[in-house]
Each structure stands twice: as C-alpha cells, then as structure tokens.
Amino acid sequence: MCGIAGLICGEQDKTPERRFLEAMGNAIAHRGPDQSGEYVAPGIGIAHRRLSIIDLTHGRQPMIGGDGRWVLTYNGEIYNFQELMTELQDIGYAFDGHSDTEVLLQAWRAWGRACLSRFIGMFAFGLWDGEARELHLVRDRLGVKPLYYGLTREGDFVFGSELKALLVHAGLERTLDPMAVEEYLALGYVPDPRSILTQVRSLPPGHTLTYRAGEGLPEPQPYWDVDLSISLQGSEDEHAQALRERIADAVRLRLVADVPLGAFLSGGVDSSTVVALMSGEMSDPVQTCAIGFDDPAFDETPYSRQVANHFGTDHDERIVQAEGHEMFARLAQVYDAPFADSSALPTLAVCELARQSVKVALSGDGGDEVFSGYRRYRWHLRESRARELVPEGLRKPVFGMLGRWYPKADWAPQVLRAKTTFQALARDTVEAYFHTMSSVPASIRQRLYSKAFASDLQGYSALEVFRTHARRAQTDDPLRIAQYLDLKTWLPGDILTKVDRASMAHALEVRVPLLDHRVVEWGLSLPTEEKIQRDEGKYLLKRAMERDLPHDIIYRRKQGFSIPLKQWFRGPLAAPFERLLERSALADSGLFSMEALAGLWREHKSGLSDHGVVLWSLLMLNGSLEHLMNVPTAGLPSASNPVRSTA
Template structure:
C-alpha cells in the first residue's frame, strides 16, 4: 500500500518544480514509510511513497516500461497479477520485476484504457504515456483506494492519494464549497465526487480520467457498476453453498503477500466469516486484533474472543479508554476534510494495535451493503410496503401533518419513534431513505445554517446526491436500490474512507475480500428475499456459515462500532464542547446560526434532547477549520 502524487501540465511542457513535487510526496510519508521516489520530465512530475508488500526487492516506483516511455505510480494491490503477467508474457511483453505494478504498465500498452477491466484488486494509479502525450488516472471499482485531483488556474492538474498532497500545492484555493457543507451535515461525510474545497474533486469509484496534453480536461469515464443482474433460479441450499465457496475463494485471493498477515475480528458476522475462511486456508494460526470498550453497551470483545478460541487464532485485544477523545483534532489532520463518523476513533486504535504485529490485515467491511445487514434496510422495507398502498399525493399531506404534530423521541426504540416514520412516509422512496440516513434532518439543517448561507446554497439539497445515483441505478427492486445507494455513498464516502486513513496513518494495509468485485457482482444477482428475509438481514450469508460459526455469533443483534459521545458531551467534554462551538472558527465562517448551536448545546447537556450527532458533526467541522485554515 502506498501514496501517490502527480503534477501535469495539460497545456504545455513547463518545467515541474522538484521541491514542490517532493513536498507533495512527503506529505503522505505515513502511507509509504519504506521508500520514496519521484520522476520529472517536461510537463510531468510523479511521486510515490511505498509500503512494501509484494516484490520487496525490485518493486520500487515510479516504475517504467522497457524504453521509459510509460511510467506509473500505483497505490493498491492487484490480486490476479500473476495470471495477467503470464498472459502478457505470451503476448510478447517482457518483465523486469515480479511486481503487480509492472503488470499495469504492460496491461496499458496492450489494452489501453480498458486495462482496468482486467484488474482484480484495489487500486488507484496515475500513468504517463509520453508517446501518446496522455495522463491516465484510475480508481478501483468500489473505491477502496482514494484518488483526489484538481485543475488549477494556471493549467496544471495535480493529483494525490489524500487531500493533504493537493493542499501542499500553493495554487490550490482553499475556498469551501457551500454544497459540500450541506452534504456534510446531511451525511456526516462529503460524498463523491465533491470535496470540501471548490477546486478539488474525488475521482469516483469505477472511473478513469484520460487527459491528453493540449486538450481540455474531460469528465471521468465510468468503466464498471454493480450490475444487479438476476441469476438463473436456484434453491436456498445451492445459493448458500455457492456463496460459501465464493467467499472462501475471495478471501484466498487476498492472501497474496510477502509480509505478515492478520485480520480484524470484531465478533460480528462479517469479520468472523473472514477469519473462519483464513483459518482454513493458512497453515499458521491467524493473527487477529480486537478493540474492547469499558462500556458494555458498546463492547463486542467477548464475541471476538469466542471466534478466536474456536479457530485458535493469535488474538490481541486493546481496551479503548472511555475518554479517548484526545483523537478529535488528530482526525481532522488524518481526513483533511470534515468527517463525523465517531467510529473513526476505535478504528484508529485497532489499526494501531494491528500494526504492532502485522503489515496487512483483512477486514469484513462491505458485508452489510452487499447482503443487507443494516437495520435501516428492514425499516425501509416496512415503509415501502406502506408507501405502496397509498400514492404520494395522498400520503404527503396526511403523514406530513402527523410528522409535524408527533413529539420527537430520540430516547425511544425505533419502533416507537413514530415522528421519524411519519416524516419518512410523507416522502417518496429515495427521499424517505435520505431522511432515514441523514445525520441532521432537512428542518434541522435549515435551522443550523444562517440565512445568508442558505441563500448561497440556492435551494440545493443534499438529497440530490441519492437522487442522482437513483436515476441511473441498474435496478428498481426496493431493497436492491437502497443497497446500491449505500454502495455509491456511505460505503465509499464513510466506511472505506475511514479505514483507509486510519490504517495508512500507521503504515498498515487493509484488504476487504467481501468487496472483491467478482463476489459483489454475484451477490448483487441474488434475490432480495435471500438477503433480507422477514426481519433477518444477511439471511443467506448466515445460512451459509452455520457449519462454521456458533448460533449466537450469527444471530445476535448487531452492536456497531461507536463511542459514547452523548455522555461525553454531558460530562468530560462538556466545557470543551461549549468553548469550541461558540468560538471564532465556526462563527467567522458566517455559515451558522450561533444561537441555534447554543440552544442545541444547552438542551443536550440538560438531558432534554439527544443532540449528540449534530454536535459531534459541528465539533469535527470546527476542528477541520482550525487545522486546515480553510476559507468561506
């Protein structure tokens, strides 16, 4: 795993500043502490920081073809590189290394832009072809590895694995994008392709960007999408058997490495399934890592210990302190833009623990989106059945009125939170799902933002992100549609971003076999009834694992990986929260109604309401502003 950067003059052949390229590259030292390298030629500069995983002796980058006309900087792993190497050698290509990086270079020479369709793995890369005067940027299908880019006013394009590499360039304007602020306070992260800055973008998952010197920078091109093509009919037992075999094959493909391997083990279904497959595929005991919490409401470590004992892993556990909020400002420097998922803190700690023993770990991320594991899917389908009985024109006034009249009950179980359900039923399917996943509701965002900022948004609403994806979704099945929306937004913008930054901060590579694109494609074709059956999410996955894992691992309630921020804000962080949210960083932006922020603090700390989610998002936004000096 590595960090990449680049500077490209798409208007001409101007000299690239060596010192600037070096500073951009070194800003990502943590992503590749083993080695670093740069390459410059007229109009092009590429940089690379290396974390050595495969071909430790000869895999240095930037890496060239035989005549040095093609050069690449690459972040990721190509799991089928040996098969591709053999195929390309038969086609006449000569290899000087045993690295997966060189395979991409020859794949480009052989297949051009379509080379990405042949790659199985997680990747982002920048490739310069001098003979074609072309810079080619690519990102893997699910967005496991990040890639940021910006077109500067002087005709230079810059790119990097993290925003901090772009921020090292003095010509990148640090102006905050108002629509990105609206999206952040709706989702808790900024969905692709936007970033917090007007000038910088994320290359979306499953896209490439081909820039030819002397031509305008085009829009990215999509080369893959989740297909949701139905399989030929087969019964439950056959589906479970096939799923079991395919998961095992995906895990096996992810074990290619020349360094120690391990796994995250939370005690949930997904990580336990990965560990089970690893234990059957390796001769040595699997190294497993878990985090425990002092608060039993958040602690799953006993379940992780149960799986570790079953498969005789080398299990390591660290306990996160109840007041581990010293990481708040650290998170701002890691993520480079506002990021409000509080589980980033324990994720950072479990990566820190894992890196003490291994260089590569496998994770169970992706199982919930693939196999309908989130509780919100269950509630969405209940609401969809109600929506199907009444047209929107009839639902909107009735349930809209009930939603306004019914009192809010944050403290109550979901089944008793009728206000939220009524509000959702007054909307269409996509808007209703947006309402269920929003960090702050539409009404709360309107109250939070100052009138001048609302005017600047020009009626833009963050729900447009989901609508944009829904308009081009390859399925109209109600459950598959919201899974698709999550894969396009929450999975890449939150889950994978969280894990990438937390792991790379420690020079740790995390692999996600449940997001192997062959597996994702096959699972997407399963009937929804095999994913969510009644109230049981991941139904067919759990059925496939019944011989491998105990019943209480498979069928217990999902706990998640959160931290007790509601109690922090009423206790240890009470004073700090008030000082920072009423301080100059937020006030000087002009974005916010400061009286409303003060009201939320007061009501939360008195126990009248649970405003922990909006207050946490504001605290992380304030930390971002102080850390990065962004401008409104």
C-alpha cells in the same frame, strides 16, 4: 499500499522542481514509509511513497516502461497479478520482477483501458503517456482506494491519494464548496465527486479520467457499474454453497503477501467469516485484533474473544476509555476533509494495534451492504411495502401532516417515537432512504445555517446526490435501490474512507474480500428473500457459514462499531465543544448561526434531546477547517491562502 501524487504544468515547457514533488510525497509519507521516488520531465512531475508488500526488492515507483513512454504511480493491489503475468508473458511481454505494479504497466501497454476489466483488486493510479502527452487517472470499481485531483490558479493540474498532497501547491485555492458543506452535514462525509474545496474533485469509483495539459477538467468516464437487473436463479441450498465458495476464493486471493498478515475481528458475522476462511487456508494461527470500550453497551470484545478462541487465533485487544476522546484532535490531520463517522476513533485504534504485529490485515467491511445486514434495510423494505398499500394522493398529505405535528420524543420509549415513521411514509423511496441516512436532519441543518450561507446554497439539498444515483439504478426494487445508493455513497464515502485513512496513517494495508467485485455482483443479484428472511438480515451469508461459526455468533443481535457520543458530550467532550462556541474556525467561517448552535448545545446538555451526532459533526468540521488553514505549501512562492466560505 502506497501514496501517489503528481503535477502537470499549465505551461507545458516548464519542468517542475523536484523539491516540490518531494514535498507532495512527504505530505503522504505515512502511506508509504518504505521507499520514495520522483519523476520529473518537461511539463510533468510524479511522486510516489511505497509501502512494500509484494516483491520487496523490485516494484519501485514511479515505474517507467515502454522505452520511456509510460510512467506509472500506483496505489493498491491486483490480486490476480500472477495469472495476468503468465498471460502477458505468453504474448511476448517480459518482466524484470514479480510485482503487480509491473503487471499493471504491461497490461495497459498490451490492452489499453480494456485491461481494467481483467483486474481483481483495489487500486488508484496515475499513468503518464509521454507520447500522447496525457495523464490517465483510474480508481477501482468500489472505491477502496482514494484519488483526488484539481486545477490551481496557475492552470497546473494536481492529483494525489489524499487532499493534503494537493494542498502543498500554494496556487490551490482553499475555498469551501457550499454544496459540499451541505452534503457533509447531511451525510457525515463529502460524497464523490465533490471534495470540501471548490477546486478539488474526488474521482468516483469505477471511473477513469484522461487529462491533457492546458485543457479544462474533463468529465470522468465510467468503466464499471453493477447491473441490478440480474436476478440469480437456483435453490437456496445451491446459493449458500456457491456463496461460501466465492468468499473463500476472495479470501484466498488476498493472502498473497511477502510480509506478516492478519485480520480485524469484531465478533460480528462478516469479520468472523473472514477469519474462519483464513484459518482454513493458513498453516499458522491467524493474527487477530479487536477494539472495545469501557462502556459495556458499546463493547464487543467478548464476542471477538469467543471467535478467536474457536479458531485458535493469536488474538490481541485494546479498550478505548472515555479519556481516549482526546484522540479526536488527530482525526482532522488523518482525514483532511471533515469526516463525522465517530467509529473513525476506534478504527484508528484498531489499526494502530494491528500494525504492531502485521503489515496487512483483512477486514469484513462490505458484508452489510452486499448481503443486507443493516437494520435500516429491513425498515426501508417494510416502509416501502406500506407505501404501496396507500395511494400517493392520500399518503403524502395524511402522513405528511402526521409527520409535521407528531412530537419528536427522543426521551420516550421506542414505541412512542412515531414521528420518523410518519415522515418516511409521506416520502418516496429515494427521499425516505436519504432521510434514513441523514446524520443531521434537514430541519436542524436549516436551523443552524446562517442567512448568508443559506443564500449561497440557493435551495440546494444533499438529497440530489441520492436522486442522481437512483436514476442510474435501473431497478424499482426498494431494497436494491437502497443497496445501490449505499454502494455509491455510504460505502466509498464513509466506510472505505474511514478504513483507508486510519490504516494508512499507521502504514497498514487493509484488504476487503467481501468487496471483491465478483462477490458484490453475485451478492446483489440474490433474491430479496435470501437477503432478508423472517426479519433476519444477511440471511444467506449466515446460512452459508453455519458449519464454520458458532450459532450464537451468527445469530446474535447486530451491535455496530460506534462510540457513546451522547454521554461523552455530557462529560469529557463538553469543554472542547464549549470552546468551539466561544472562538473557533467554525465560528469565524460564517457558515452557521452561533446563536442557533448554542441553543442546540443547551438542548443536549439538558438531557431532553440527543444531539450527539450533530455536535460531533460540528466538532469534526471545526477541526477540519483549522487543519486546512494550516497545511503548509511548498514549491511555489508562498501565498496567503486561508480557508474561505462564500458566506
């Protein structure tokens, strides 16, 4: 696992300064503390920071091949590299070492862009073609590894694993993208292809981009997407056996490493499945780790301990206490862009814990998205079936009126909280699912936005992100639509971003076998009744693992990996938030009505409303704005470059 960065000069005969490339690499040194390297030539500069996992002696980057024509900077792992190396050797390609980096370079030389369909793995890379004078940027199918790019005022093209590498360039404008702010507040992250800054983009998963010096930014081109029109045939028993075999193969591939390797273990089905299959492949006990909370309602360590005992793992755990909220100040430096998933906090802690004993950890991320584990999928399916029973002409006005007038009763028992259900039934499938996934509802966003910022948005809603993806889904099945939307937004934007930044902050590589693209394609083609049956999510996965895992682990109620925000904002986080109201980057940004924000804060403190998620989103946005203002530049004359909104 590594950090990559680079620059193509707007003036093609200009040679970048090596110290500038060193500064880009140093900005992401945490991603690769083992080695550093730079490549500099007229018009091009490339930086690399290496975390050595495979072939510790060879595999240095940037790697040059093809008589100097090709220069590669690469972040990730290609798990089937040994098989590909043999295939390439059979057609005449020679190798100096046994790294997957060299396999990638030779595969591109042999097969061009078509080599991407052969790779099993996670990757983001930049490949410079010195003969054609063009740069190829590529991101893996699911977006496990990140890749940002943008144009500066001077016309320089910059790219890197994290936003902070690009911010080294003093010519990169730090102007907030109003639509990205709306998307962040709605979803809790900025979805691809936007970034929080107007001049920077995130390469979407499963896409490539080819840039030629002096040209404008080209449109990314897709090389992979999941086909939702395929429906698996066969019996449930056959599918359960095939699923276990497929996941076991994905786990087996991810055990190749020349450094210590372990796993995250929450005690849920997904991470327990990974640990179970690792235990069957490894001769030594699996190194596992878990994070819990001093609040029993949020603590899963008893379950992780049960699984660890069952498989005899070498287990370690840590409890995050309320005082640990001070870690939130570090989140802005780790994530750069605003990121509102509060489970980033325990994820940072579990990565720090894991790195004390291993350099590579396997995780169970992706199981909920692929096999329908979230409760929201079951609710979405029920609501979709209910919509089908009522004609649209009647459904929208009736349920729309009920949704408007029924009180929002956060304090009431669950059975009396019907407002959200009425609102969902009035919407179409895509809008309803967007509302389900919104961390800050539209009514609150509109209440908080300043008049100037609302004007800048010109009526834009983050709902358009979901609409755009849904048009490409090629299905009208409501469950598959929801899964597809998660695959394109929530998974890369939230789950994988959270794990990548938290793990790389501790120089830890995390591998995700349940997101092997072959498992994803196969899993999404399962019939609905094998994903959700008798109100049981992840039905087939649970059936497939019944002979491996304790029954009460497989069928316990899903808990989730979150922190007690409601209580923390009425306790240890109260003072930091009140300081934000008085004087802060958020207050100075012009994005919000501070009077409306103060009103929201009073409602939360009173106990009648739970605005914990909203308050956390604002706290994280403030931290990000302060961080972005203070990232130092290098390599070009200093420039006054504050973060600006258009408000």
